[in-house]
Amino acid sequence: MNSSVKHSNPSVMVTADxxxxxxxxxxxxxxxxxxxxxxxxxxFLFILVTFFIPIASMLLRSVDNEVVEETLSRTVPILQGWxxxxxxxxxxxxxxxxxxxxxDGYREKTIGSPGRRLNYxxxxxxxxxxxxxxxxxKFEPPxxxxxxxxxxxxxxxxxWRVLKRESGPSTDSYYMTALDYGYNDIGERVAKxxxxxxxxxxxxxxxxxxxxxxxxxxxxxxxxxxxLSILPxxxxxxxxxxxxxxFWTSLLVRTSAWIALLxxxxxxxxxxxWAGFLGDDNRLAMIHNQAGTIIAMVxxxxxxxxxxxxxxxxxxxxxxxxxxxxxxxxxxTAFVRxxxxxxxxxIGAGSILVFIISIGYYITPALVGGQSGTLISNFIAYHxxxxxxxxxxxxxxxxxxxAVFALYILYDKIVGIDNMKLG
Amino acid sequence: xxxxxxxGKLETTWYYVYRIICGMxxxxxxxxxxxIIPLSFNAEPYFTFxxxxxxxxxxxxxxxxxxxxxxxxxxxxxxxxxxxxxIFSTMIxxxxxxxxxxxLSRSEMPYKTLVMGIxxxxxxxxxxxxxxxxxxxxxxxxxxxxxxxxxxxxAALATPFVVITVTATLVGxxxxxxxxxxxxxxxxxxxxxxxxxxxxxxxxxxxGLFAFVTSFDEVVVxxxxxxxxxxxxxxxxxxxxxxxxxPTILAVATLLVxxxxxxxxxxxxxxxxxxxxxxxxxA
Numbered sequence: 001m002n003s004s005v006k007h008s009n010p011s012v013m014v015t016a017d018x019x020x021x022x023x024x025x026x027x028x029x030x031x032x033x034x035x036x037x038x039x040x041x042x043x044f045l046f047i048l049v050t051f052f053i054p055i056a057s058m059l060l061r062s063v064d065n066e067v068v069e070e071t072l073s074r075t076v077p078i079l080q081g082w083x084x085x086x087x088x089x090x091x092x093x094x095x096x097x098x099x100x101x102x103x104d105g106y107r108e109k110t111i112g113s114p115g116r117r118l119n120y121x122x123x124x125x126x127x128x129x130x131x132x133x134x135x136x137x138k139f140e141p142p143x144x145x146x147x148x149x150x151x152x153x154x155x156x157x158x159x160w161r162v163l164k165r166e167s168g169p170s171t172d173s174y175y176m177t178a179l180d181y182g183y184n185d186i187g188e189r190v191a192k193x194x195x196x197x198x199x200x201x202x203x204x205x206x207x208x209x210x211x212x213x214x215x216x217x218x219x220x221x222x223x224x225x226x227x228l229s230i231l232p233x234x235x236x237x238x239x240x241x242x243x244x245x246x247f248w249t250s251l252l253v254r255t256s257a258w259i260a261l262l263x264x265x266x267x268x269x270x271x272x273x274w275a276g277f278l279g280d281d282n283r284l285a286m287i288h289n290q291a292g293t294i295i296a297m298v299x300x301x302x303x304x305x306x307x308x309x310x311x312x313x314x315x316x317x318x319x320x321x322x323x324x325x326x327x328x329x330x331x332x333t334a335f336v337r338x339x340x341x342x343x344x345x346x347i348g349a350g351s352i353l354v355f356i357i358s359i360g361y362y363i364t365p366a367l368v369g370g371q372s373g374t375l376i377s378n379f380i381a382y383h384x385x386x387x388x389x390x391x392x393x394x395x396x397x398x399x400x401x402x403a404v405f406a407l408y409i410l411y412d413k414i415v416g417i418d419n420m421k422l423g
Numbered sequence: 424x425x426x427x428x429x430x431g432k433l434e435t436t437w438y439y440v441y442r443i444i445c446g447m448x449x450x451x452x453x454x455x456x457x458x459i460i461p462l463s464f465n466a467e468p469y470f471t472f473x474x475x476x477x478x479x480x481x482x483x484x485x486x487x488x489x490x491x492x493x494x495x496x497x498x499x500x501x502x503x504x505x506x507x508x509x510i511f512s513t514m515i516x517x518x519x520x521x522x523x524x525x526x527l528s529r530s531e532m533p534y535k536t537l538v539m540g541i542x543x544x545x546x547x548x549x550x551x552x553x554x555x556x557x558x559x560x561x562x563x564x565x566x567x568x569x570x571x572x573x574x575x576x577x578a579a580l581a582t583p584f585v586v587i588t589v590t591a592t593l594v595g596x597x598x599x600x601x602x603x604x605x606x607x608x609x610x611x612x613x614x615x616x617x618x619x620x621x622x623x624x625x626x627x628x629x630x631g632l633f634a635f636v637t638s639f640d641e642v643v644v645x646x647x648x649x650x651x652x653x654x655x656x657x658x659x660x661x662x663x664x665x666x667x668x669x670p671t672i673l674a675v676a677t678l679l680v681x682x683x684x685x686x687x688x689x690x691x692x693x694x695x696x697x698x699x700x701x702x703x704x705x706a
Contacts, residue, residue: 032531039526040538043519043582050579051545054560055552061559220448227445241687242449248683248690249456250640252660253676257455259664260462260470260673267458267471302452322427331434360549362643367664377551384555384647397552408547412540 059401062394065171068114068163072101076167084161084187089154095143102136120389121173121183122162128153158185174395199379199396206376209293210358214305216298217354218347221305225346228306229313240310247303255367258296262287262368288370296364301357305350308415312346349415356407360400376400456680463488463673470668488674498675501659507570508645508655509638512577516634519578520585521627525619527586528593539590543583553580554647561648568650576644581634588633592626592697625697629690636686 013021069076074097082090105111115129132150139146147154165187166173176182176189180197184190191197224243228236246254261267264283272278286292316339324334362377369378376396383393426438466485467473475483492498526532527539545553557576558567566572600622604614620627642657649658656675663672 029531032529033533036526036529036532039529040523040532040542043523043542043586044538046515046519047542047545047579047582050557050575051553054556055548056556058552058556058559220451223441224445224448227442239449241691242453244687244691245680245684246452246456248636248687250657250676250679250683252640252642252657252664253459253679253683254455256660256664256672256676257459259668260459261455263470265469265471267462270471299451299455331437356547360551362549362551363661367661377549380551380555384558390559393555397555400549401552404547404549408540408544412536416536 055401058394059398060394061391062174062398063170063172064391065117065166066169067117068167069169071105071110071114072098072167074098074101079160079164079167082160082164084157084164087157089144089157089160092142092144095147096141098147099136099139099143102133106133106136118162118166120177120392121166122159124153125159125162128159161185161187171391174391175398177392178395178399202376202379203399206359209290209373209375210355213294213297213301213358214351214354216294217302217305218351220298221302221309221350222343222347225306225309225313228310229316230318243303243306246299247307251300251363254300255296255364258292258299258368259287262292262295287368288373290369290373292368292370293365293373293375296368297358297361300364301354304353304357308349308353309343309346312343312349316342345414349411352407352411352414356404356411360404459673459676460680463670463677465670465673468670470670470673488670491669491671492674492678495671497654498656498659498671501654501656504570504653505639505655505657508573508577508653509635511570511574512581512638513631513634515574515578516581516585517627517631520582520630520634521589521623523582524586524589524593528590528596530598539586542586545580546583550580550641550643554644557644558647567648568652570653573645573649573653576648577638577641578634580641580644581637584633584637585627585630588630589623589626592623596622625693629693632686632690636683 015021015024075094078094078097079090082094102111105114111129111133112126115126118125118129128151132147132154135150139150144154153159162183165183173183178199180192180200181189182192182196224239228239228243231239259266263269264285264287266287268286269278269283273280273283278284286295320338320342321334324338325331329337359375360377361375362381365373365375366378366381369375377400380393380396380400383389383396426435430438461476462470462472464484464486465473465476466483466487473483477483523542527535527542532538553576557572561567561572561576566575600618601614604618605611609617639655640657642655642661645653645655645658646661649655656679660672660675663669
């Protein structure tokens with residue numbers, strides 16, 4: 001048969017076992033492709049389970065609202081028939097269902113959760129649910145009157161409007177809070193008053209502080225990267241250690257060093273007082289404020305700016321500057337028009353890297369930031385650990401993640417992810 | 424770079440001013456790390472130099488914060504946890520990361536950039552988000568407050584560093600070497616251990632050091648996923664700074680600086696060895 005194939009089409013090249021070369025080649029290629037994919041698979045699955053699924057499930061919490069529907073399983077379907085735009089509270093049928101839900105919920109100790117959930121929307125729900133649950137077992141019909149007698153908030157139509165609005169399986173209210181929006185009494189979305197808006201300002205501050213940190217890092221990193229790139233290898237390796245040692249030193253070590261330096265009874269203030277620049281009673285407040293966050297974070301992130309800048313500058317031949325000079329450019333013109341454009345990739349890479357790291361920073365602002373120097377991460381941590389409003393923490397996290405992701409794509413466009421280098 | 428002979432007065436001045444500016448920036452980088460070393464020998468419980476210290480009076484110096492560190496069971500527990508967690512998570516991330524890097528640097532690898540982007544994203548996602556996600560998920564599956572949970576979490580955070588360093592070593596890796604080994608009768612396993620591993624070892628080791636440091640220095644995730652039983656050195660320092668500031672923290676910090684000097688030395692030696700081997704630098 002082999003010979004007949006050969007015979008019928010002599011222009012097709014075949015391998016020793018008679019398979020056309022094209023087929024054999026593509027088969028081998030497919031095999032190699034699968035082999036390469038198989039090597040990546042273990043890590044991919046590991047990252048999927050330990051990292052991506054956790055983050056995805058956390059992000060789902062930002063819209064998850066099932067607790068109300070689950071606990072008030074009888075009330076919610078009936079409540080859908082009630083017209084929240086009118087001015088009467090729901091009728092007896094809803095209250096009958098509500099009574100059963102409360103009795104069951106109290107017995108199974110689940111009634112507190114929807115109360116806490118709704119309390120984020122309208123303060124008072126948590127105590128309303130707790131108070132009513134204790135008494136619900138003894139209620140006698142008509143239940144509407146009994147509920148209102150137990151707590152008059154049940155007669156307030158605004159509580160019912162919120163309850164109906166938040167009775168679906170998902171909610172956008174966490175995102176609305178995270179963007180400083182709220183609902184008015186009749187359920188329209190409105191921007192919050194200036195004195196109540198927190199998070200837009202906080203995002204703005206986070207971006208602003210990150211921008212300031214990135215700019216300072218760039219200004220400080222540029223001269224030393226340039227110096228490192230033009231010095232002979234022996235001395236530049238030596239100076240490089242001064243950049244790499246902070247890079248390899250524990251973040252907590254550097255942060256505690258800055259606390260020792262910057263605090264009111266710290267080294268810098270003591271030196272200024274000793275030198276007579278400051279009176280003992282008006283020491284500078286350089287820590288537990290924005291200045292503290294910026295100084296410490298610039299120090300932490302400076303190596304991340306120096307390293308990419310240095311690696312780009314190293315590739316620019318020094319003869320370019322000399323050529324420009326010999327063509328009559330003064331040092332300044334030669335620098336701005338010849339050298340600087342060549343460093344743009346390094347500036348882009350370093351700036352985006354520093355910016356990405358600083359908008360998500362938590363440790364340093366938490367320790368030296370005080371009130372004015374805290375960033376969005378610190379608020380996420382606060383809602384996770386103290387206020388326990390996990391939905392809001394997830395919504396804030398999702399917005400932050402979106403910003404980081406956008407910058408990551410930008411980084412890929414400018415530098416290329418597979419060009420990332422360390423140390 | 425010496426000053427060119429045609430330099431004018433202005434340029435000469437700038438040459439020296441520029442060097443002074445650079446000196447100041449490098450001083451800013453290194454001074455905070457250097458300053459904690461003498462401060463950790465302070466006899467007084469302050470974070471600043473006492474009068475006795477400035478006068479070099481021996482009475483102003485003391486090693487009591489080091490004694491405190493070595494005798495305190497909380498600190499010793501933190502040291503033990505830090506090493507256990509860092510060593511095991513490094514082992515996991517080096518194994519998975521190296522194998523993945525071998526796949527990624529094959530020319531047949533489809534969607535290379537996308538896969539790379541996914542694999543190194545744990546390095547880019549803000550730690551607080553990773554920590555929050557892991558906190559919820561690991562609690563559900565019973566891994567929270569266990570050493571295993573923290574080890575897996577740190578391994579996930581550390582693998583990108585291994586992937587990046589090993590992939591960098593494999594740039595310019597001659598694939599015909601493996602084919603040559605195969606034609607000489609070596610099995611794929613023999614080829615891997617006797618041809619590939621010796622060549623990529625510097626990258627694997629420096630990736631491993633990066634992974635180790637990532638875990639050793641990490642505090643956000645361990646605070647969310649772990650409990651007091653998993654308390655590490657950075658965690659102890661974090662709460663130490665927040666609760667009762669004692670110079671013991673500076674003693675620990677000094678020891679950590681010495682530790683990072685050792686790490687930096689190893690990484691630099693490896694980098695130079697790697698460059699020499701590949702003929703990138705004549706040194």
